[in-house]
Amino acid sequence: MSRIKRTFEKLKEDNKKALIPYITGGYPSLGACQRIIEVLAESGADIIEIGIPYSDPLADGPTIQRASEIALSRGVNTKDIFEMVGNLRKKLSTPIVLMTYYNTIYRYGEEDFAKEASGVGVDGVIIPDLPPEEGSLWRKLAKENSLDTIFLVSPTSSNDRIKKIISASSGFIYCVSLTGVTGARSGLPADLSDFISRVRFLTNKPLAVGFGISSADLAKRVSETADGIIIGSALIDLIDDSNIKYDKIAKFIKNIKEAIGG
Amino acid sequence: MVFPDSKGYFGKFGGKYVPETLMAALTELEAAYKKYRKDENFQKELDHYLKDYVGRPTPLYFAERLSNYYNAKIYLKREDLCHTGAHKINNTIGQALLAKRMGKTRIIAETGAGQHGVATATVAALFGMDCHVYMGEEDTKRQAPNVLRMKLLGAEVIPVTSGSKTLKDAMNEAIRDWVTNVRNTFYIIGSVAGPHPYPMMVRDFQKVIGKETKKQIQKQEGRDPDYVVACVGGGSNAIGIFSPFLNTETKLVGVEAAGLGLETGKHGAPLARGDVGVLHGSKSYVLQDEFGQIKEAYSISAGLDYPGVGPEHSYFKEHGMVAYGSVTDKEALKAFELLSRMEGIIPALESAHAVAYLEKLAPKAKGKVIVVNLSGRGDKDLETAAKALKESL
Numbered sequence: 001m002s003r004i005k006r007t008f009e010k011l012k013e014d015n016k017k018a019l020i021p022y023i024t025g026g027y028p029s030l031g032a033c034q035r036i037i038e039v040l041a042e043s044g045a046d047i048i049e050i051g052i053p054y055s056d057p058l059a060d061g062p063t064i065q066r067a068s069e070i071a072l073s074r075g076v077n078t079k080d081i082f083e084m085v086g087n088l089r090k091k092l093s094t095p096i097v098l099m100t101y102y103n104t105i106y107r108y109g110e111e112d113f114a115k116e117a118s119g120v121g122v123d124g125v126i127i128p129d130l131p132p133e134e135g136s137l138w139r140k141l142a143k144e145n146s147l148d149t150i151f152l153v154s155p156t157s158s159n160d161r162i163k164k165i166i167s168a169s170s171g172f173i174y175c176v177s178l179t180g181v182t183g184a185r186s187g188l189p190a191d192l193s194d195f196i197s198r199v200r201f202l203t204n205k206p207l208a209v210g211f212g213i214s215s216a217d218l219a220k221r222v223s224e225t226a227d228g229i230i231i232g233s234a235l236i237d238l239i240d241d242s243n244i245k246y247d248k249i250a251k252f253i254k255n256i257k258e259a260i261g262g
Numbered sequence: 263m264v265f266p267d268s269k270g271y272f273g274k275f276g277g278k279y280v281p282e283t284l285m286a287a288l289t290e291l292e293a294a295y296k297k298y299r300k301d302e303n304f305q306k307e308l309d310h311y312l313k314d315y316v317g318r319p320t321p322l323y324f325a326e327r328l329s330n331y332y333n334a335k336i337y338l339k340r341e342d343l344c345h346t347g348a349h350k351i352n353n354t355i356g357q358a359l360l361a362k363r364m365g366k367t368r369i370i371a372e373t374g375a376g377q378h379g380v381a382t383a384t385v386a387a388l389f390g391m392d393c394h395v396y397m398g399e400e401d402t403k404r405q406a407p408n409v410l411r412m413k414l415l416g417a418e419v420i421p422v423t424s425g426s427k428t429l430k431d432a433m434n435e436a437i438r439d440w441v442t443n444v445r446n447t448f449y450i451i452g453s454v455a456g457p458h459p460y461p462m463m464v465r466d467f468q469k470v471i472g473k474e475t476k477k478q479i480q481k482q483e484g485r486d487p488d489y490v491v492a493c494v495g496g497g498s499n500a501i502g503i504f505s506p507f508l509n510t511e512t513k514l515v516g517v518e519a520a521g522l523g524l525e526t527g528k529h530g531a532p533l534a535r536g537d538v539g540v541l542h543g544s545k546s547y548v549l550q551d552e553f554g555q556i557k558e559a560y561s562i563s564a565g566l567d568y569p570g571v572g573p574e575h576s577y578f579k580e581h582g583m584v585a586y587g588s589v590t591d592k593e594a595l596k597a598f599e600l601l602s603r604m605e606g607i608i609p610a611l612e613s614a615h616a617v618a619y620l621e622k623l624a625p626k627a628k629g630k631v632i633v634v635n636l637s638g639r640g641d642k643d644l645e646t647a648a649k650a651l652k653e654s655l
Contacts, residue, residue, distance in 0.1 A: 055425065055555040056541065058437045059281045065424060077553045102279055103540040107554030129279045129540070133269065154283040156444060161285065179283050180442040 003095045003123045004148050004171035007046055008206040008227060017260045018172075018228030019219075020208055021235050021253060022049040022099065024067035025084060026076030028241045033071075034084050036239065036249060041094045043250040044257035048092075049126065049230060052081050052100040059101075059128040061183025063233035070241065078108055082120045089121030097124040097150060097171070105138070114141040124148030124171040132168035139168060150174050155195045162202055172206040172228060175199055177213070184214035184234040188221060196225040216259035223260035231256065265574065270458020270544075273580065275573035278457040279540045280437075287444045292459040294364050299466065304359060311355045312470065315388070316345045318352075320471075322478035322633070327604045332624035337487070338607070338636045339475050339503060348610065348638030349471060349499045350381035354450055356467035358385035361448035368447045369393045372436040374401055374429030374495070375565035375612060376408025377638055378452030383417035393417040396436045398428035401564045407642050426558040429495075429568045433542050453496025454572030457543030461572050468502025475633055476506045483631055489623060491515045492635035493615040494586065495530065495566040497575045499637035508583060516575065517619045519561035520588035530559035530566045533579050533586045541570040547579070562591040562646060563611035565638075593618040595650050598640060610638035611647065 001009075011018055021040045026033055037048055053071035057064060078100075085096055098117060105113045105127065117125065125147055130138065132151055142149045148171030153162050156179060166173060175196060178189045192209075199207055209222050210230030219229045238245075238252055265272045278288055298304040312318040320340045329336045341349035354371075361369060369391045373379030379395040386393030395412055399421040402409050412419050425431040433456075440449045454461045454468075479487050490507055492500035494516040504514045521529035529535065532547040539548035541556055549557040549569035559569040578584040589597075594611055597618035602608045609617055613636045623632065640647070 056430070056434050058434045058542075059441065061438075069424075072555065079553075101540075101554075103548075103550070103554040103556075105554075106545075107537070107539055107550060107552070128281050129543075131278060131280070131282055131285055134277055134279055152282045154281070154285075156283050156286040158286060161282075165282070176281075176283060179444050181438050 002146065002148050002171060004047060007095050008172060011046065016262065017223040017226070018046040018208060019044060019253070019257050019260060020047045020049055020228050020230040021045050022051060022230055022232030023235060024051045024053055024064055024071055025081040026053055026071035026074065027067040027236070028070060028239060028244065029074060030076060030080055030084055032244055034087060035246065036244070037088055038091065039246050039250050040253055041092050043253035045094060045253060046228070047095045047097060049097050049099050050081065050085065052078055052098060052104050054101045054104060057101060059181055061181040061233060063184065063236050064182050067236050078104060082116050085122055086120035095123040096121065097126055098122050099126040099128065102127050102130045110138055110141050114145040114147060118145035118147050122147060124150050126150045126174055128152060132164055135168065152176050153199055155179060155191060159198065159202065162199055166203045166205060169205065172208045173199065173203065175207050175209045175226065177209050177211045180211065182211055182233055184237060185212035186214065188218055193225050216255045219256045220259040229260060265577070266458060266462050272574045272577035275546050275576040276458055276461060276544050278543060279545065280457045280543045281441055283441050283444060288457055288459065290364070294360055295459055295463050298360060298363060304363070307359055308356055312352065316351050316355065317343060318470065319474040320344060322475055322482065324482065325605050328601070331604060332620050333628050334624050335629070335631045336620065337479065337631070337633045339471060339633060341471060341499065341635060341637045342607070342609065342613065342639035346381045346384050347641065348377040348381065349468065349502065350378040350452055351384065352470055352502070353452065353464050353467040353498065354378070354381040354385045357448070357450045358389050358391065361391070362389055364448065366446060366448035367391060368443060369450055370396070370436050370439050370447055371450045371452060372396045372429065372432040373452065374432065374567060375563065375610070376401065376405040376412070376642060377565060379419070380408050380411050382450050383412040383415035386417060387415045394439065395419050396422050396432040396439070398422050398426070398432045400427040401429065404646050405564050405642055429564065430556065430559070437542065453498045454501050454574060455496040455542055455544065455570055461544065461574055464498050465501045465505065465574065468498050469505045471499065471502035471635065472504060472506040475503055479633060486510060486512045487633045488630040489513050489515060489627060489632040491517065491616045491619050491623065491632060493517045493566060493612050493637060494533070494571060494575060495519070495568050495612060497572040499635050501572065501574060503635045504584060514584040515619060515623065516584050516586045517615045518586060518588040519563060519566035519615060520590040521560040523590055524588060528560040529588070530561040530568055531588045532569060532571045533575060534588055544573045546573040546576040547571055562650065563594065563615065565610070565612040566615065587619055587622065589615045589618040593621065595647060598647055599651060607636070608640035609636055610640045611643045613637045
């Protein structure tokens with residue numbers, strides 16, 4: 001059983017929800033990023049999502065675009081992220097998923113990427129611009145290397161597509177809360193609970209909801225229907241490039257964890 | 263074999279690499295396009311606008327002085343005489359008619375040189391649609407006249423300040439808009455790039471250039487040309503004019519932007535110097551580093567300043583169906599001036615790349631019939647060219 005699956009099963013037994021913070025790998029620097037991830041884990045994160053910075057992140061809003069640009073301007077590359085995960089793995093047992101655009105994997109070599117990711121202790125991979133139709137080779141390689149393949153469903157996905165995505169996914173299903181790019185929003189889309197119910201009706205696999213969740217209040221409301229919540233831009237907005245306040249980050253994560261049921 | 267296949271591939275190039283939110287929209291678009299491309303009323307309406315609004319057919323003009331100069335028989339396909347000044351409108355009329363039938367009221371587009379933006383703003387005005395055009399901030403400066411034209415036509419022009427502030431970034435931003443407003447928005451892509459079905463659809467709408475050229479050259483020369491030359495950024499004018507001559511005796515030449523020189527790394531020539539990758543929804547040759555980060559392209563011509571190229575061109579290259587060459591800024595500027603002085607035609611800097619290729623082709627093509635696709639006119643480039651040519655002007 002994968003570490004991600006085990007995490008969700010354990011949470012379910014305890015009647016709890018998963019908190020999945022996202023951070024752009026190498027932002028604001030490789031060292032600081034590693035320290036931030038440790039703080040996230042210590043503060044209650046159940047799974048940690050690390051983005052590989054990319055030059056053209058077309059599913060991301062301004063916050064993550066900027067974080068990626070800064071990481072790239074400091075020379076962060078795919079190998080650095082693998083190395084960072086390897087370092088983290090020595091201390092953390094928290095599941096780690098990578099979020100990466102497909103060209104990063106394609107250029108690295110899909111097989112090499114899967115092997116190295118698995119080797120350093122990555123548990124799953126999210127590829128926001130790879131629909132299951134284009135992902136058959138990736139799924140095969142991921143499976144061979146014990147990586148979960150986390151595909152995304154969106155409010156615009158038909159039930160037929162949702163079924164296809166569910167069957168291609170392992171670990172959890174990433175439910176995109178809204179039509180749009182990543183980034184903190186002040187409210188939830190009106191049709192969110194209908195959308196989650198629609199997916200829930202079709203699967204027992206864990207559902208994690210992301211995009212737009214910016215506060216403990218929104219996280220709480222989403223967690224009422226989902227198995228986990230993903231929070232990215234709101235966390236990155238807290239990270240002041242020149243003066244990182246780790247205690248502030250810890251407090252933010254603890255608050256959200258508490259809001260979704262501890 | 264008919265390309266693309268049902269999954270949108272030209273051999274190993276193409277496909278649909280987009281966020282899930284857009285998959286439903288692409289399926290809807292593909293279904294609508296399949297339905298209407300064979301629909302008699304749709305074709306009739308398209309033909310009507312191409313003829314009476316765009317001004318088609320455009321002439322195939324025998325350039326006598328240029329022919330004497332190069333010792334070949336050179337014809338220019340005058341897409342610069344299309345309404346709005348470039349071939350781009352062939353495609354925007356088609357897509358706007360499709361949008362209308364699909365009940366989409368909001369139009370978005372990306373633009374580099376501004377020609378596609380103007381052509382989109384024009385059809386949006388024509389059909390009473392709400393229009394938003396994304397344009398790299400850098401391009402809004404070097405193609406200022408086109409920004410004014412778009413605004414006059416009622417479009418909102420949104421300067422894009424991320425990345426290299428050019429066409430690539432404008433396309434990123436247009437895709438982000440589409441993901442956000444997908445339910446009521448139609449994205450009019452301007453080139454044979456992007457996810458399936460765009461490369462197929464844009465190609466089909468641009469085929470009119472080639473169909474006319476074939477008829478016209480038959481009438482004037484009684485045979486097909488020996489060469490057809492076109493510039494390649496994303497590659498829509500080239501695909502359009504090449505299409506009836508593929509797999510025939512006619513030699514097809516696509517000309518990429520060599521910018522400051524291929525060896526300098528400052529160019530827009532992914533077919534010459536790129537590697538296979540995924541950009542803006544399809545797999546094709548892309549300028550990128552060893553980790554797949556997209557590199558900034560460079561060309562004096564905003565329309566060729568793009569690190570990717572349409573997937574069908576990658577297929578043509580891989581199978582040797584089209585020869586691809588490149589032309590530097592300097593060579594293009596020389597051709598810009600040459601065509602102006604010799605034929606009284608000021609070409610777009612993009613099209614000047616195709617004209618400039620004659621310098622390389624003509625010495626080995628004495629007496630041959632060469633068609634050059636003059637994809638657009640150069641009024642928009644006067645300021646850029648004047649700066650670059652300050653010594654001679």
